[in-house]
Amino acid sequence: MKKSSSFIKSLAVGLATFLVLVVFAYGFAVTNINFAETRSERRMASLTRILRALAHPKIFDYNFETVNVEVPFYLGCPEGGVEPPKVDRSGAFILVSAGCAEPKETIVVEGYNFQENSAGPINFIGFSADAPDGVPIQMGSFQADAQGNFRVEATIPNRQIKEDPQAIRAVGRVRVGAPMISQEAKVTWDKIVETVFMALLATTFGTLLAVPISFFAARNLMVEVKSPLSSIALSLIGWALGMGLGVAISRLLTHFQTAFFSSFLATLAGAIILPILGSLLARLTLFNQNKEMDLRFKSRLVNVLYSLFAAALILASILFLGKLLLQIGAYLTPNKDVPLYFLRKFVSQAGEIFTILAPVVAVLVFGGIVGGFFGQIGQTVSDKTSPASSKVFNLIVAPLAGAIAAVLILRGLDWFYQFNNPAVTLYWPAGIGAAIGLALALVVSSKQPLPIGFIIYGIFRTILNGTRSIEALVMAIVFVAWVGLGPFAGALALALHTVASNAKLYSEQVESILSGPLEAIQATGANRLQTIVFAVVPQIIPPYISYTMYRWDINVRMSTIIGFVGGGGIGFILQQNINLLNYRAASVNMLAIAIVVASMDYISSVLREKFV
Amino acid sequence: MLEVKNLSKTYDGGVQALKNVSFNVKQGEFLAVIGLSGSGKSTLLRCINRLIEPTGGQIVWDGQDVTAASQDEMRHIRRKIGMVFQHFNLVSRSKVITNVLAGRLGYVNPMLSALNRFPKSDVAMALDQLDRVGIKNQAYKRADELSGGQQQRVGIARAMMQQPAMILADEPVASLDPVLAHSIMQYLEKINKEDGVTVLCSLHFLDLVHRYADRAIALNAGELKFDGSPADINDEKFREIYGKDAERVG
Structure with a gap:
């Protein structure tokens, strides 16, 4: 019994080994592994050439002093031979073993009186009617000895035989002066700075977006969020209304601003007065809510109206500040040659950021205010009315919300797929959405809290996982098409990838926090925002800092190759140098990458240790 | 003041943690909740402020239907x-004073508190509460720099910041040594006697129950097995609460 089982065991092991061998054999076949090729002389020669070039990064360059020495030479010996050329022996001179030769024939070139250790090519110069100055073809190269003499064999190039005299020229070059930083090294420095800052900007802006997103993708925070159908449906309607309101108001404000406030002083006045008014109003409404929580509908409505007004004022302030900065920036940068151009330019760029962000903020803030208020109404309906009447309420609002959501989604898809057909973008989705809403309202018991938080969590997770699976290199291709070749496209691609991966990593950190403090803060009567600020944020700051540093490190590494697809940075010239077979310059680029990546590695690990 | 009627809790996994538990608590009472680990003490306390949603029954507090x-x-x-917790549940990276001020979160303006701004009166009150539990000098240390006993005092100070009418203490001394346990229990007693705060406290050790509680209720596998004076827990009752093979210690 025992014997047979051990036999089966060894058979199984043997079979497994055989299978592994088969797998690897197949792997060798599909990866075209070819050892004969690696030994071939031609391959070895090119390997040697490249490795030697890479081992000599062209960091330093020298000035050269050049001496050209030329003797006449006949390609194809004329009948009767040629006279040996007269040679001036006062300076450097060369002697050629014959005054004429057939193509592909080997001759001997001797040189005398060159500067010691000078070196350079020996060229055949072909003259013709098209090129009266001659076209040099390199036949060989020389390296003079300490006396300035050399003797080399060179092969005549395979060219058409000519009657007119051609020439053999030796170009002796010798280094003079101290070594200088090479042009390649200067370009590398510029590009490596570009690379590091590309990574810095991508990390910063990606992180800014990733932090709020990470809360929505954290399971432990989101599963607790449950609302009855009436609240979900109404808040969906509220969000749609609020977002529409946000778009309308930001359009209106922009229009108003361009129409009436074009002069600098008017903009300045607006940029000063509006924020003051907005913050005063915010203080009145948000910060000075009567201390006892007032749960009545009327006071809530008043509060929402105040909040909307305050939000509109703050939006207007953002727009005015943006315009003010743009105007100041335009005044500061009359041309590109002013000192500290980049700082002045940044003023108008900051203004542009404000102008771009204003509508986005408007949509989110207005959507949030109205959606939140509607959600509260829905919650109150579910809390305070009888099951039957809240069921009726659900039957009305759920189909409406479903229809709105479906139409909005199809509107978004329409942009991609250009249906251009109201049946597809309006009637069908409205009908199907309403049907789903109606079905939900019928099936779900009217007061049962639905796991809306879990659904939102699922949506965020799916989007993040999808985005994360696309490499920044691939994203860069899209951004290059949008903003053109260069580091801006690379920074955008890296930033987007940073949002996706860091939001995922962050949310995992949120999921691993201790639940005790969370529970304790909730027990004090804190609301959701307060719970996050007091119980979640203190716990996640160290891992967030650590992951941000880590991401910067990764982004520096990524940004070194994002140039391969046109994303700017050092990868751009590295690829160029490789394609031009300029391996010594490529070697400088690689050296710079190695130094930067290694030092980033070190710096980020030191900083992480400090913060955590 | 607190009425618990037929309270039941069944967890998602099907575990029935509370079965038809009913009892009343009078204003100013010190009520001990005893029972084995897993008998439902923590669930009961958390159902009262709905940190855990009960699945059946009703809780009425101060005439208001909590459920x-x-x-x-x-x-x-x-x-x-x-609420006071077995593992203190302080935010360990925050300062002691921040932890204590968190007790005011239900009262203060949500927006301002999110920016970590509290009224001066609240800060003074927090220092007072810390003084009361004898650790005012530790107010600006990080919470995790404090010892276990000190951390639980911070936990009590946090609960007191709520100016509570009732304190739920979930095994407040289970992770402390006996000497510290008594000092923490004395703070709770002081709050109960001096401020008239009702205390519901789950406890492991019967001697603590005898020493501090006015009344005790006992849970076994989610069912109420005893409701009366701690002095009435005789050997027979004891075995009913803790199982047949249990022996008294301490």
Whole structure:
């Protein structure tokens, strides 16, 4: 019994080994592994050439002093031979073993009186009617000895035989002066700075977006969020209304601003007065809510109206500040040659950021205010009315919300797929959405809290996982098409990838926090925002800092190759140098990458240790 | 003041943690909740302020139906119910004073508090509460720099910041040594006697129950097995609460 089982065991092991061998054999076949090729002389020669070039990064360059020495030479010996050329022996001179030769024939070139250790090519110069100055073809190269003499064999190039005299020229070059930083090294420095800052900007802006997103993708925070159908449906309607309101108001404000406030002083006045008014109003409404929580509908409505007004004022302030900065920036940068151009330019760029962000903020803030208020109404309906009447309420609002959501989604898809057909973008989705809403309202018991938080969590997770699976290199291709070749496209691609991966990593950190403090803060009567600020944020700051540093490190590494697809940075010239077979310059680029990546590695690990 | 009627809780996995538990608590009472680990003590306490949603029954507090309260009303109710935890549940990276001030979160303006701004009167009150539990000098240390006993005092100070009418203490001394346990229990007793705060306290050790509690209720596998004076727990009752093979210690 025992014997047979051990036999089966060894058979199984043997079979497994055989299978592994088969797998690897197949792997060798599909990866075209070819050892004969690696030994071939031609391959070895090119390997040697490249490795030697890479081992000599062209960091330093020298000035050269050049001496050209030329003797006449006949390609194809004329009948009767040629006279040996007269040679001036006062300076450097060369002697050629014959005054004429057939193509592909080997001759001997001797040189005398060159500067010691000078070196350079020996060229055949072909003259013709098209090129009266001659076209040099390199036949060989020389390296003079300490006396300035050399003797080399060179092969005549395979060219058409000519009657007119051609020439053999030796170009002796010798280094003079101290070594200088090479042009390649200067370009590398510029590009490596570009690379590091590309990574810095991508990390910063990606992180800014990733932090709020990470809360929505954290399971432990989101599963607790449950609302009855009436609240979900109404808040969906509220969000749609609020977002529409946000778009309308930001359009209106922009229009108003361009129409009436074009002069600098008017903009300045607006940029000063509006924020003051907005913050005063915010203080009145948000910060000075009567201390006892007032749960009545009327006071809530008043509060929402105040909040909307305050939000509109703050939006207007953002727009005015943006315009003010743009105007100041335009005044500061009359041309590109002013000192500290980049700082002045940044003023108008900051203004542009404000102008771009204003509508986005408007949509989110207005959507949030109205959606939140509607959600509260829905919650109150579910809390305070009888099951039957809240069921009726659900039957009305759920189909409406479903229809709105479906139409909005199809509107978004329409942009991609250009249906251009109201049946597809309006009637069908409205009908199907309403049907789903109606079905939900019928099936779900009217007061049962639905796991809306879990659904939102699922949506965020799916989007993040999808985005994360696309490499920044691939994203860069899209951004290059949008903003053109260069580091801006690379920074955008890296930033987007940073949002996706860091939001995922962050949310995992949120999921691993201790639940005790969370529970304790909730027990004090804190609301959701307060719970996050007091119980979640203190716990996640160290891992967030650590992951941000880590991401910067990764982004520096990524940004070194994002140039391969046109994303700017050092990868751009590295690829160029490789394609031009300029391996010594490529070697400088690689050296710079190695130094930067290694030092980033070190710096980020030191900083992480400090913060955590 | 607190009425618990037929309270039941069945967890998602099907575990029935509470079965038809009913009892009343009078204003100013010190009620001990005893029972084995897993008998439902923590679940009971957390159902009262709805950190855990009960699946059946009713809780009435101060004439208000806690089980039917909306989220906003619930936050309103929680302000008046302080809670003290076995593992203190402080935010360890925050300062002691921040932890204590967190007790005011239900009262203060949500926006300002999110920016970590509290009224001066609240800060003074926090220092007073820390003084009361004898660790005012530690107020600006990080919470995790304190010893276990000190951390639990911070926990009590946090609960007291709510100006509670009732404190739920979930095994407040289970992770402390006996000497510290008594000092913490004395703070709770002081709060109970001097401030008239009702205390519901789950406890492991019967001698602590005898020493501090006015009344005790006992849970076994989610069922109420005893409701009366601690002095009435005789050997027979003891075995009913803790199982046949249990022996008294301490």
